[in-house]
Amino acid sequence: MSGFTPINPRPMLQALVDxxxxxxxxxxxEYHGKLISVDSYMNIQMRGADEWIDGKSTGNLGEVLIRCNNVLWISALDAAGKEVEMAG
Incomplete structure (x- = not known):
């Protein structure tokens, strides 16, 4: 019987800072920008955040704070602005 082993997301989030x-x-x-900090509750602070709704940019919001319970997922971007495949 195979079991489920939970993985702590904090090290991954800390690796994405800056x-x-x-x-x-x-x-x-969706919010695209630079991850500035993550606290112990996993609230997220971003700088240079652009808001995207239905695949269209609605504008630059600057610095934002996102409460942890609102986040569905987080993905890294490479230098070309494409999503990075993250494996666990």
Whole structure:
């Protein structure tokens, strides 16, 4: 019988600090920008954040704070602005 082993996401999030990321919220909005910090509750601070709704940019919001319980997923971006495949 195979078992499920939970993985702590904090080391991955800390590795993304000062890198460009995409953060998707539960309601479909995405925020593209530089991850500045993550606290112990996994609240997220971004700088240079652009908001995307339905695949279209709605503008630059600058510095934002995203509460942890709103986040659906987080992905790193490479230098070309493409999502990075993250393996666990």
């Amino acid at each position: 890198k460009d990321v995409i953060i998707r919220l539960k309601w479909g909005q």
